[in-house]
Amino acid sequence: MTTPAATPAAVAGAAPAPGAGLVRRSAGAAAPLALGLGVLVVWEVAVRALGIRPILLPPPSAIAAAVVQDLPRLAGATWVTGRSALLGFAIGAGGGFLAGLAASRWRPLREAVVPVGVVLGSLPIVATAPIFNLWFGALSIWSKVAVVALVVFFPVLVNTVAGLASAPASSQELLRSYAAPGRTVLTALQIPSALPFVFGALRVAAALSVIAAVVAEFFGGFRDSAGFFIKTLMANADYTGAWATVVALSAFGLALFGAVALAERVAMPWRRDDRGVRT
Amino acid sequence: MSAGEPALAASRADAGVGGVVALRGVSKDYGATPALAPVSLDVAPGAFVSLLGPSGCGKSTLLRIVADLVEPSAGSVTVAGRPAREARERRDYGMVFQAATLFDWRTIRRNVELPLEVMGWRAAERRARAQRMLELVDLADVADLRPPQLSGGMQQRVAIARALAFEPALLLMDEPFGALDELTRERMQDGLLAIRARTGTTVLFVTHSIPEAVFLSSSVVVMSARPGRVLAEIPVDLPEPRTEDTREDPRFFQLVTEVRETLRRGVRP
Structure with a gap:
């Protein structure tokens, strides 16, 4: 059938009990939480027992204290950086999706755009950031947004093109037997088939966008941005402060990732009961 | 009922007006490889015609040609009195694939x-x-x-x-029950006949199961191994309505045997 391995037998009417998903999900969250906690404990104990100097690796407790102590400033810096990441993510993802739609529609464009995309997409940020600073100004948000958008654009483009082409031949034949116009094939079949691919790319892009924004700030940017903070704190040998900034950024990246995962569940209600990974 | 002249035997299904489906000398080659030898076939209104043959004999290709999903290399295809392309665009048929899709x-x-x-x-x-x-x-x-x-x-x-x-007046079915277990398959066959009794839909049905073809059909078109050609069209004169008893009817077994022997001649000439 349409999902060969995933449907072992008739389970008609076996709608999962309400809340079953929640239980499963919290069970799913337990493992990474335990792992994270375990790492923190080992880290703390190791630093104390081995007498590692804080310059090399501060203990988690010291980092936590720094976060709490400096919270307003950290939150402000994270927002300055996060703003660039968010804007760049939205522009890059939206542009990548639209370009993917266009590329899948016109074969010559697809053949041209994907290879070029791969080349541009593999440009290192260390090269693009100074260029965009030159173009948009180092003290403009748009130079950071451009770096992020470029990093996000190509995974979304490539996955959109792959996703739109992923609809099974039999489904395409079915619509052909109805003499369905191209637009209907796109909306009724290709876009729904592409969504898992697109969201896969968005998850990756969410993490990339924060990294790209921070790195872009290393090449000049607002004095109250997280990237600038990390740079100056490192220069002043305040490694605990630098670590605290990284923690705040991670929290932002996690939130963005979570928002994408949430959007994914809303956009694809038919995949909500996660029966394993079906991509 | 033996082989005879394929085109002649096939055209018996209809008095000559053309039927719901009319194929004239339809063939298909993939490059230099012939997949389907010229086939002529008529499906009369209300008939249930099965295309039966070994794997790869081109019976699915033939069905897809009727559905205008595959272009024939030669010959003419008429569905409900119109060229296949036009019939598809007018939605003159419904199609069921092997996968539910x-x-x-x-x-x-x-x-x-x-x-x-x-x-x-x-x-x-x-x-x-x-x-x-x-x-x-x-x-x-x-x-x-x-x-x-x-x-x-x-x-x-x-x-x-x-x-x-x-x-639609015509239902095209491409091994629709091929992936099902034997009991489910028989239940689906009963269900299909019950639906057809109520809708009167003409059916062109592709299968490689001999009992399935005999049980369902008003006539069975037996095809040879690749490149497929029509060996014979065998009318099925089992009493209507077909029921569970039909599967135990001595005539049912006779027909199954007849179809099987025809089929064998096509596999090993």
């Missing part, structure tokens, strides 16, 4: 509504028709579930409901 992002009800949506029906009418079709295949109670929650047999019944939703 349901869309997971739609509920069962909205899967059945799909062709009606493509045809621009209004929502209320779509819904009413889908409801009626789901009742016809006995699945009204799962209308709001999604395809992965249904068994293979149930999914295929949804596909049949979807194919019949716009009441």
Whole structure:
């Protein structure tokens, strides 16, 4: 059938009990939480027992204290950086999706755009950031947004093109037997088939966008941005402060990732009961 | 009833007007490889014709040519009196594939509504028709579930409901029960005949199961191994309606034997 391995037998009417998903999900969250906690404990104990100097690796407790102590400033810096990441993510993802739609529609464009995309997409940020600073100004948000958008654009483009082409031949034949116009094939079949691919790319892009924004700030940017903070704190040998900034950024990246995962569940209600990974 | 002149034997199905499906010298080559030798065949209104042959004999290709999903290399195809392309664009047939080909992002009800949506029906009418079709295949109670929650047999019944939703005069079925276990398969066959008794739909049915072809059909077109050609068209004179007793009827076994022997001649000439 349409999902060969995933449907072992008739389970008609076996709608999962309400809340079953929640239980499963919290069970799913337990493992990474335990792992994270375990790492923190080992880290703390190791630093104390081995007498590692804080310059090399501060203990988690010291980092936590720094976060709490400096919270307003950290939150402000994270927002300055996060703003660039968010804007760049939205522009890059939206542009990548639209370009993917266009590329899948016109074969010559697809053949041209994907290879070029791969080349541009593999440009290192260390090269693009100074260029965009030159173009948009180092003290403009748009130079950071451009770096992020470029990093996000190509995974979304490539996955959109792959996703739109992923609809099974039999489904395409079915619509052909109805003499369905191209637009209907796109909306009724290709876009729904592409969504898992697109969201896969968005998850990756969410993490990339924060990294790209921070790195872009290393090449000049607002004095109250997280990237600038990390740079100056490192220069002043305040490694605990630098670590605290990284923690705040991670929290932002996690939130963005979570928002994408949430959007994914809303956009694809038919995949909500996660029966394993079906991509 | 033995082989005879294929074209002549085949054309007996219709008095000459052309029938719901009329094939004249239809063949298909893939490059230099012939997949289908020239085939002529008529399907009369209300008939249930099975195309039976070994794997790779081109019977699915022939069905796809009728559906205008594959271009024939030569010959003419008429469906409901029109060229195949025009018939497809007018939605003169419904098609059921070997895989149910349901869309997971739609509920069962909205899967059945799909062709009606493509045809621009209004929502209320779509819904009413889908409801009626789901009742016809006995699945009204799962209308709001999604395809992965249904068994293979149930999914295929949804596909049949979807194919019949716009009441086409012709139903094209490409090994629709091939992936099902024997008992489910027999239940689906009974169900298909019951539906047809109510709708009067003409059916062109591809299978490689001899008992299935004999049980369902008003005539069985036996095809040779690749490149496929029609060895014989064997009329099935079993009493109607076909029931569980039909499967035990001595005449049923006779016909199965006859079809099998014809088939064998085609495999080892």
